[in-house]
Amino acid sequence: MKAPAFDYVRAGTVTEACALLGQHGADARLLAGGQSLLPAMNLRLASPSVLIDVGRITGLDGIEVRADKLRIGALVRHETVLRSTQIAKHVPLLTEAMRHVAHPAIRARGTMGGNLAHADPASELPACMLALGAAIEATSARGTRMIAAEYFFTGLFQTALEPDEMLTAIQIPLPAPRFFFQEIARRSGDYAIVGLAASGDRLAFFSVGDRPLLFQASASLDLDPPADLQATAAMRVHLAGVLRQRALTALGIQA
Amino acid sequence: MKIALTVNGEAIGAEVEPRVHLGDFLREHLSLTGTHLGCEHGVCGACTVRIDGALARACLVLAVQADGCRVETIEGLSDSGEIADLQQAFHERNALQCGYCTPGMLIAAQDLLLRDPAPDRETIREHLSGNYCRCTGYHAIVDAIVTTAEGRQASKGVDGGPTAAMTTVVS
Structure with missing residues (x-):
């Protein structure tokens, strides 16, 4: 099937994306890799009136190891996670889990932030965040807050994100246990x-x-x-x- | 919305509705019907293309998202000769019956061979796990990819690659 009609707007920065979310409210959805949202729209399980494309915002695709945590930007693609030697070294659970996430063509486009914000209860990555005790970074015009993974997934495709908040990164405490x-x-x-x-x-x-x-x-x-x-x-x-x-x-x- | 992209090396400008996915854009706007649409929700792999060198499902990318990108379809890979040996191996091994999955299979297989020139059968099956074939089954497809990999490895040797150099030294 085909997605119903919608308006499309490309956000150049996180600030712009948050402003657009504030403006359009619950009618809008953020589009990153689109590997969960677009199938849902093609199946008409989702029909947002506006898609805000955040896929080209720069600065959200970093993987950084700090003293006591690993930070992964929201737009880091699954394929990048799978091939990251830093993640394999510090959080091998994520590397192993990523092998099971869909197929190469989907991993090449799907993003960490998109997967988690979609909150599919059958997806591997939300469970990894819970097991690892990760924190989710949520940004809006009001600022940035951290949400513990245990409080982030609130129901079927539901998260603790406010309608004007964007998931911008995740933080995983180090060292990760076995x-x-x-x-x-x-x-x-x-x-x-x-x-x-x-x-x-x-x-x-x-x-x-x-x-x-x-x-x-x-x-x-x-x-x-x-x-x-x-x-x-x-x-x-x-x-x-x-x-x-x-x-x-x-x-x-x-x- | 206006978009500009490169498709199989050709610069394309078009006006598209946001809801049009790349698969429909290629087929309906550009008449590139080699990209097949099966499930249209990312499960079957028939619409596999390359975007900026990476595999993608054309049904799960909006045409407007491909603005500014370099898109390659089965027509491009076919015309350039990049996968001529792979196509020949599919033909010889009868690795297709109705042919619906074949463009996606070829592009996915080429993606694997570019990363891993000598994949084992398990690796091939894993890499193609997102591509459904509903008639010949997968055995012949895996065979054809193995044959292609072996052929490319051997021809590297003939062309004076590492294998040939080593053989010369030994003999």
Whole structure:
């Protein structure tokens, strides 16, 4: 199918993008790589009246290692994350998870910020942010604030971003503990039926509810996952238990 | 909205509605119908093109986003001869039946071979995992890509590349 008609405006700076968001409010959506938003529009699951293209704003595509954190700009593409030696060294969980994010053509355009702001509960990256205890940088005309990943994903495709806020970067605390990542999917690159991103004793499951869910390794799983064409709720609960056990074994944590 | 881009080396200026994706723009505005549209939501890979040298789904890029970019389609890769050996290998190995997925398969395969001149079968399958074929299946496609990789490695040797130099020293 084709996307419904909309207006398109290109923002040159973050300030301009925030001003446009303030002006158009909830009718507008930011467009970065477009690899989640455009399919949703083609399927008519989303029909914003205005797209604000932030894809060409400069200065948002940096990966910086500071003393105690790794900062990734919102417009860093998945492919760049996958090939970054700095990320592989400091946050290998993200490198491993990125191998499972869609396919090469989509990774070449999709962006970190776009993925997280889209908040798909079946996506790998929001779960990684929870496991890693990352913070999300949100910018608006009022300034910049940091939102802990645990408070960022608020529901199905819902985030804590205000209508006039733009996700501009993420920060991951360093050093990152040992990790485990696995997902179960029908085809390599497809959305997971169930997946688990673990960092130390923080276990973040995805594709098990309306948002990624974080559990301490010592806690028992309390899941109420949806049923769909891929799996029943009971199958998802079972698979999540299997992944949890594998993670605990791999990380040397006593169940 | 006015856009200016390069398509297969040719400068193009056009006026497009924002809702027109690059796949429709190539097919409907430029009559470049080698870019096929299957699912139109990024799953099937039939519309794969190159934008500024990187793979992209033409159905998931707006024509207005391609403003100022260098777009290459199967027509461009075909006419330049860049993938002539790959096309020949597909033909010889019967790596296509209806042909619908073939342009996307060729572009995705070429992208892999440019990065990894000697990929193993598993790597090839992983790289093509985003491209659906609904008739011949994948075995012959993987075969054709392996053949192409081997052919390119061998011809590098003949042309005086590292392999030939080493052989000369040894003999």
